[in-house]
Amino acid sequence: MQSTNDFSLENWHDYEIGSRREVISLLRNIGEKNQLIRMLIHGEADVCVTSILEVDADTNTLILDRSINNDQNLRILAAKRISFETTLDKIRILFASDGVTETEFEQRPALQIAVPATLVRLQRREFYRMPTPVSNPVRVIVPLPEELGGGSTVLPLADISCGGIAILDNKFILGNTIGVNYPGCRIDLPDIGTVMTTLQVRNSLDLTLLNNKANRRLGCHFIDISRVDLAMVQRYITKLERERNARIAGLS
Incomplete structure (x- = not known):
């Protein structure tokens, strides 16, 4: 571990x-x-x-x-x-x-x-979770250790905060062991930039979707994220909030 x-x-x-x-x-x-x-x-x-x-x-x-x-x-x-x-x-x-x-x-x-x-x-406010887009999901590239076959996998985010992200692992690739670290993960934030960090699995929840398909939600914590990358995460959260508020205003 x-x-x-x-x-x-x-x-x-x-x-x-x-x-x-x-x-x-x-x-x-x-x-x-x-x-x-x-x-x-x-x-x-x-x-x-x-x-x-x-x-x-x-x-x-x-x-x-x-x-x-x-x-x-x-x-x-x-x-x-x-x-x-x-x-x-x-x-x-x-x-x-x-x-x-x-x-x-x-x-x-x-x-x-x-x-x-x-x-x-x-x-x-510092670790407020913001849902990420469903239609065009933000994705994280996770390098896999040898025991999981090596290489890397690309998974969509469910939400993001300044403390970490929630990943949807519908292929059950990462497992659900709490405390495992995945170094060298890359998160591409649209219109903001690329964030590099180690992700630590903090919680795991297996879900059954409305179409009866199984999915797993992994809550992951940023471990060694730089201050520059953390600032990009905050800017992306602010961007999502503005877009959400604009949609709400358009419906009112």
């Missing part, structure tokens, strides 16, 4: 929160609202769900609940890099840590990291 990459934190500098006071406030709000947090070991597809037990500004520590799986706890403690993803009031929050240690909280085993120096906070 290919590696993951900190939920692409390096792609979101424009949304980075660097104020220590604001970082601590956001983390405390996440804990107070009992928001679940996805904890991902860097370089693996090993995901654990945790929650914030305490934010201690005096000691600069963040206390987290342990996994119910002891083997997973050992892998977390041995990892050199851990990524975290959650939401707060429908806003996506990302952060990372260079290490996790063991501790106790209220006489129970827990995990501990340093309070992150920065958080990434993505408003809904």
